[in-house]
Amino acid sequence: MTLPAGTDAVRQSLASFRQEREADWKAFEALLARVEKRAPRTLSEDELLSLPLLYRSALSSLSVARATSLDSALIAYLEALCLRGYFYLYGARRGLRQRVGDFFLRDWPAAIRDLWRETWVSVGLTVIGAIAAYWLVASDSRWYDAIIAPSLAGGRNPDSSVETLRNVLYDNGGDHFLSGFAAYLFTHNTQVAILAFALGFAFAVPSVLLILMNGCMLGALFQVYAAKGLGFELGGWLSIHGTTELFAIALAGAAGMRIGTRIAFPGELTRMAAAAQAGRVAATAMVGVMIMLLFAGLLEGIGRQTITSDATRYAIGGGMLALWIAYFYLFRMVRHGNG
Amino acid sequence: MATARNPAALTRPLITPEGVDLRVKLADAGTRAAAFLLDVVIIVAAAVVVTLVVIFGLGGLGVKEAEPLFIVWMIFIFLLRNVYFIAFEAGRRAATPGKRIVGVRVASRSGAGLTIDQVIARNLMREIEVFLPLSIIAARGGAGVADTLSTIFGLVWALLFSLFLLFNRDRLRIGDLLAGTWVVETPKFKLVEDLSQRQDPIAKRFHFSPAQLDAYGIAELHKLEEVLRRDDYFAMKAVAETIGGKIGAKIEPVDSKAFLTAYYGELRAHLERKLLLGNRKADKYAR
Secondary structure (H helix, E strand, C coil): CCCCHHHHHHHHHHHHHHHHHHHHHHHHHHHHHHHHHCCHHHCCHHHHHHHHHHHHHHHHHHHHHHHHCCCHHHHHHHHHHHHHHHHHHHCCCCCHHHHHHHHHHHHHHHHHHHCHHHHHHHHHHHHHHHHHHHHHHHHCCCHHHHHCCHHHHCCCCCCCCHHHHHHHHHCCCCCCCHHHHHHHHHHHHHHHHHHHHHHHHCCCHHHHHHHHHHHHHHHHHHHHHHHCCCHHHHHHHHHHHHHHHHHHHHHHHHHHHHHHHHHHCCCCCCHHHHHHHHHHHHHHHHHHHHHHHHHHHHHHHHHHHHCCCHHHHHHHHHHHHHHHHHHHHHCCCCCCCCC | CHHHHCHHHHEECCECCCCCECCEEECCHHHHHHHHHHHHHHHHHHHHHHHHHHHHHHHHCCHHHHHHHHHHHHHHHHHHHHHHHHHHHCCCCCCCHHHHHHCEEEEECCCCCCCHHHHHHHHHHHHHHHHHHHHHHHHHHHHCCCCHHHHHHHHHHHHHHHCHHHHCCCCCCHHHHHHCEEEEECCCCCCCCCHHHCCCCCHHHCCCCHHHHCCCCHHHHHHHHHHHHHCCHHHHHHHHHHHHHHHCCCCCHHHHHHHHHHHHHHHHHHHHHHHHCCCCCCCCCCC
């Protein structure tokens, strides 16, 4: 080669930059590929300790390469490698088991407690809806058909005889494919709950309407039974699963309202940041709501038609409600260390 | 779309705690749609397989014995749709199989680690974005009461939400907006050879004067690198002719590759020397 000595020297030094560090990059890439597939437990202690060192070395190589090299393929390689390393090292810091444990011990009750104001509003709306519908149906029984769709009512309407109504409450079902029905109810109720949550972003208006409507249906049904002197019995029939289910739907509505009100009134944060913050609390609450609905579905499908004593029904319903309230509001995990 | 015209429009700074800007690229709408469709295909395939297994399982049993299986099936189908996205995105790679195939992942907009509540929030919103309108149409169609109006309404709803990400700079779905996340590209590149280290006996014959090396800048150097790596004979011939014409050199077509390799090596060394002295010659127009 007849290149001037200076040119050759520059090319040589930049090439040796790559030669010197290439082994580290390859080692880092191989380690990353392993830890992305398997748990970090499979690494030896040395490999585990070398991970952050290799990451920093790759980052420093990237800085040097950007400043001195014009090899775009090399820079693209280092950028992709550093990004992978960054996401791994600063990403998921806890194992799945620990996350699940944290959820039940801390995150879920904390999210529900955080939503206490919206929960009161939601419960209040249900009660208002129920009272309003009770009063409407009592004043004019045609309101009943407007509130509860005939397909949902299942033959229960203001004109039904006492016997029909009683049968619905105490019919022990024969073989109504009960548990399949429970699973169906679970998925159905969960859809309603997800709707109440997800529609909340439209400034909470749809969530409020959904919760109000839910209360209305309750009130209308109650009036029909109360008018025939079956109010107490209906309470038992409903409460066995209803305490769990209605509470869960109220919480879902509360989660939706939180999102809607935070978007409308973001306070000191930007609207986007406020929405993101509310979304995360509400989402945690929603996973809890789905677990509650799973319980409610099981109680409804299996317990409601097989347990026919009013006292037992009230006891189970009240017990479940007490359990949830104790879990959410009274039980606080004391955490030691910095967690 | 901004995507096609200017790739830099989708690059966002991501400054690590070590102070290096990693410049993440947001996934464009087409990639997002492809990933989602792949996931839908996987979910539907899994649902069909499980349903077939359950049907054959039911065939052997009476209705009574089959009942528990039926419950398991109901809950499985429900979980498949609602948990598939959450479980995969909460994993170590923060991507569903569909996202992995197209090379993207979910990341927190703040740059901090992605938490499970963010993943849950962004995926529950999918329920109203896509599944709700479609399931309404399906239900009404199944009951035979689907009129044109409600079908159109459902489709418009679904489209409005799925196209939402085209109407903002950061390509956010409603779910991303509420969860504080975005979807970024995580390409995997192999470490390829350094072109300036290529040994080519013919290339050694070419020499360039400083004036010839000053003809181009960094942008052209990167284009030249692309052409050389693609190794397409006709492209190299055309590029060699253009460069030869500009710097006043005569090149035989068979020597195109050797000429370009030599010019690349010299030009890069020249521009890198300038870089070290604080002069980043961005393109041929820069001094």
